[in-house]
Amino acid sequence: MVRVTREPFLTSRLQGFGTTVFAEMSALAVATGAINLGQGFPDEPGPTEVLDVARSAIGTMYDQYPPGIGVPELRHAVAEHQHRFRGLGYDPDTEVLITAGATEALTAALLALLETGDEVITFEPMYDSYGAAVAMAGGVVRPVPLQPPADGTGRWTFDESALRSAVTPRTRLVLLNTPHNPTGKVFTRAELTVIADVAVSADLLVLADEVYEHLVFTGAEHVPIATLPDMRARTLLVGSGGKTFNTTGWKVGWVCAPAALVAAVRTAKQFLTYVSAGPFQPAIAAGLRLPDAYFTGIAADLQRKRDLLVGGLVTAGLPVVIPEATYFATVDVRPVQPDGDGWAFCRSLPERAGVVAVPSVVFYDPADAHLGRHLVRFAFCKRDDVLVEAADRLGALA
Numbered sequence: 271m272v273r274v275t276r277e278p279f280l281t282s283r284l285q286g287f288g289t290t291v292f293a294e295m296s297a298l299a300v301a302t303g304a305i306n307l308g309q310g311f312p313d314e315p316g317p318t319e320v321l322d323v324a325r326s327a328i329g330t331m332y333d334q335y336p337p338g339i340g341v342p343e344l345r346h347a348v349a350e351h352q353h354r355f356r357g358l359g360y361d362p363d364t365e366v367l368i369t370a371g372a373t374e375a376l377t378a379a380l381l382a383l384l385e386t387g388d389e390v391i392t393f394e395p396m397y398d399s400y401g402a403a404v405a406m407a408g409g410v411v412r413p414v415p416l417q418p419p420a421d422g423t424g425r426w427t428f429d430e431s432a433l434r435s436a437v438t439p440r441t442r443l444v445l446l447n448t449p450h451n452p453t454g455k456v457f458t459r460a461e462l463t464v465i466a467d468v469a470v471s472a473d474l475l476v477l478a479d480e481v482y483e484h485l486v487f488t489g490a491e492h493v494p495i496a497t498l499p500d501m502r503a504r505t506l507l508v509g510s511g512g513k514t515f516n517t518t519g520w521k522v523g524w525v526c527a528p529a530a531l532v533a534a535v536r537t538a539k540q541f542l543t544y545v546s547a548g549p550f551q552p553a554i555a556a557g558l559r560l561p562d563a564y565f566t567g568i569a570a571d572l573q574r575k576r577d578l579l580v581g582g583l584v585t586a587g588l589p590v591v592i593p594e595a596t597y598f599a600t601v602d603v604r605p606v607q608p609d610g611d612g613w614a615f616c617r618s619l620p621e622r623a624g625v626v627a628v629p630s631v632v633f634y635d636p637a638d639a640h641l642g643r644h645l646v647r648f649a650f651c652k653r654d655d656v657l658v659e660a661a662d663r664l665g666a667l668a
Contacts, residue, residue, distance in 0.1 A: 283405045283408065284402065284405060286636075287401070287402045287405065290398060291308075291398065291628055291632040292308060292309045295308040295309070295626050295627070295628055296308060296309055296626070298617070298620055298626055299620065299626040302620035302621065302624070302626075303624070304619075304620035304624045304625055304626045305624060305625050305626065305656060305659060305663065306626045307579075307625055307626060307627055307648045307649045307650070307652065307660055308616075308626045308627055308628040308647075308649065309649065310451070310518075310596075310598060310649045311518045311519075311649075311651065312518070312597075312651045312652065313651075313652050313653055313656065314516060314653055315516060316515040316516035316517050316557070317515060317557065317560065319556055319557070319560060320515050320517070320553050320554070320556055320560075321553070323552055323553040323555075323556045324520075324549050324550050324552075327549035327550075327552050327553065328549045330549075332548045332549040332551070332552065333548055333549060334548065335544075335545050335548070336368075336545050336547075336548045336551060337545070338536070338540055338544060339363075339366070339367055339368065339536060340366070340367065340368025340524070340545075341368070341548075341552060341555075343551070343552050344368055344522075344524075344551040344552065344555040344558075345362040345363070345366045345368060345524075346362045347554070347556075347558040347559055348360075348362070348366050348368075348524045348526065348555075348558065349361070349362040349365075349366055349526070350558070350559070351558040351559075352526055355565075356494050356496075356497060357497065358494065358496055358497060358502065358507075358526070360526045361529065364529040364532065364533075365527060365528060365529050365532055366524060366525070366532070367524060367532050367536050367539065368524050368551060369523045369524060369525060369539055369543075369546075370521045370523065370542070370543040370546040370547065371510055371512065371522065371523040372479060372481045372508050372509065372510040372512075372523040373399050373403075373521075373523070374521075374523065374539065374543060375508045375510075375523045375524065375525045375535070375539075376399065376400070376445075376477065376479060377403040377406065377407075377542070378525075378535050378536075378538040378539035378542055379477050379506055379508070379525065379534075379535045380403045380404055380406070380407040380409065380445075380477070381403075381406065381407045381538040382534040382535050382538040382539075383407075383442065383475060383477075383531075383534060383535075384404070384407040384409040384442055385408070385442070386408035386409075387408065387409070387410065387440060388407075388408070388409045388410070388440055388441075388442035388443075389409065389410045389411075389412045389438060389440045389441045389442060390404050390409050390411055390412065390441075390443055390444075390445050391412045391413075391414060391433070391436050391437065391441060391443075391444045391445070391474075392411060392412075392413060392414070392444070392445040392446070393413070393414050393415075393416050393428060393446070393447070393450070394414070394416065394633065394634050394638060394641070394642075395416065395452050395453060395630050395633030395634050395642055395645075396411075396413065396445075396447070396633055397447060397451050397452070397479070397633065398632060400445055400447075401635070404445075409442070410440070412436045412438075412441070413436075413634070413635045413638060414428055414429075414432050414433050414436050415428065415429075415432070415641055416428050416450075416455065418453075418591050418600070418602075418645070419591060423591075424591075425455065425594070426450075426453045426455040426591065427461075428461070430464050433464065433465070433468055434468060437468060437472045437474075441472060441474060442474065442475065443474050443475035443477055444465060444468070444469055444474055444475070444476045444477070445477045445479070446465060446476055446478045446479065446495060447478075447479040448462075448478070448479075448480065448492065448495075449480075449482035449483065449485065449486055449490075449492060449594070449596050450595075450596070451596055451597075452596075452598050452600060452628075452630060452633050452647045453591070453593070453598070453600055454591070454592075454593020454594055454595055454596045454598050454599060454600070455593075455594060455595075456486055456490040456491070456492055456594040456595045457493075458493075459491075459493050462493055462495050462498060463498060465495065466495060466498045466499070466500070466501050469504060470500050470501075470504075474504070475504050475505070475506065475531075476495055476496075476501065476504060476505045476506070477505075477506050477508065478494065478496065478505055478506065478507050480492070480494060480507055480508060480509055481508070481509060481510040481512070481513050482513055482595055482596045482597075483509065483514075484513075484514050484565045484568060484569060485513060485568065485572050485595050485596055485597070486569055486594065486595040487572075487573040487576065487593070487594055487595055488573065489594065490594035490595055492595070494507060496526075502528070503528055505527065506525055506526070506527040506531055506535070507525070507527065508523065508524070508525055509523060509524050509526070510522065510524070511523070511550075511554035511557055511558070513597070514557065514568070515554065515557045517550070517553075517554070520547055520550040520553075520554070521546060521547055522546075522547045522550050522551060522554045572597070572650075572651065575650045575651065575654065575657055576593060576650050578650070578654065578657040578658060578661060579599060579648060579650040579657050579660065579661060580592060580599055580650075581661060582657075582660060582662070582664045582665065583599065583601055583648065583661075583664060585661070585664070585665050585668060586606070586623075586665055586666075586667040586668050587605045587606050587667060588601040588602065588603065588605065588606060588646075588664075588667070589601060589602045589605065597649050597650060597651040598647050598649055599647070599648050599650060600630060600645050600646070600647050600648075601645070601646050601648065603615040603644055603645070603646050606667045610643055610644035611643065611644075612629035612630060612631055612642070612643055612644055612645055612646045613631065615627075615629070616628060616629045616646060622666065622667065623663045623664050623666050624663045625648075625660050625663050625664055627646045627647060627648045628646065628647045628648075629642075629645075629646055629647075630642040630645035630646055630647050631645070633647075
């Protein structure tokens with residue numbers, strides 16, 4: 271999130287949330303001709319089996335308003351997907367809701383479930399829309415820091431006591447993102463068990479952002495928290511087709527949860543977009559039904575891309591916390607930016623090396639900005655030739 275000076279016409283709830291960092295850094299990439307490794311979108315088309323269904327749907331009745339809860343074939347495909355990969359059963363007619371991407375799913379859930387002053391526990395660094403969505407719902411973010419490994423190798427972790435102490439009488443829910451953006455962390459079963467214990471003990475809901483569920487690398491395992499004992503009844507699982515099928519611009523997401531929770535989210539969602547992405551909904555349904563080899567293949571391909579970029583970052587003298595999943599790798603800039611200013615590093619990087627990245631400090635609560643000041647996020651969801659060129663350019667930093 272970006273904190274800026276006061277805007278004269280902006281409601282107090284959104285004061286401090288300015289233009290996103292992605293807009294600024296993408297504009298910088300265009301202005302300088304730099305390779306944009308800031309924003310997390312792929313630069314290759316999705317699978318033909320998915321694209322062809324969308325093409326066929328355009329010019330048909332799919333161009334008109336779909337049902338408010340989503341077209342039946344997609345709702346059924348989402349339910350089948352959850353059972354096939356996670357062993358979770360959801361009724362496609364009452365426990366699945368199609369949304370305009372995961373961002374709307376998360377925002378609608380927060381608008382539906384939070385009273386003014388309710389608190390939301392989440393782990394930081396956090397995806398930048400979380401703070402704004404909580405603020406729009408009148409809530410308060412209570413961040414729990416993720417700690418990078420001290421020596422640059424190993425995993426991001428969190429302090430269990432910090433999580434437990436973050437719970438107050440006003441806490442309403444835990445907003446959990448796993449696989450995690452921006453760190454690339456996959457929460458382990460042991461960590462999820464701790465979070466589940468906190469949720470059950472304090473009678474909290476869990477809003478689980480799982481959009482990177484299929485982009486998990488060797489050695490890590492994605493475990494939906496809803497599969498843990500006593501958790502299905504209090505968990506809303508949020509997913510999306512954008513990252514899985516290279517269709518981030520289609521904005522097709524979903525919520526899976528018990529019927530009463532889905533009904534609450536639907537009440538808020540219907541007054542946001544109401545419906546969206548008519549021709550793309552059957553296409554994403556086709557994607558969710560692709561064979562297992564597709565899903566294992568996209569993870570393996572992305573892992574190879576990760577290794578291409580990580581090699582360049584290491585050569586450039588930037589220590590990397592190797593991501594376990596997602597599109598992103600985090601580096602410590604202090605070896606090449608002695609003052610440790612990630613913002614200054616990112617603003618100068620296009621001139622220094624012809625590459626754009628994003629400062630991780632924007633993913634922290636302002637009170638904790640010092641924790642991420644020296645960190646920078648790079649995206650590796652790009653073509654091989656782009657990553658090779660970026661790695662070569664970053665070598666200039668060494």
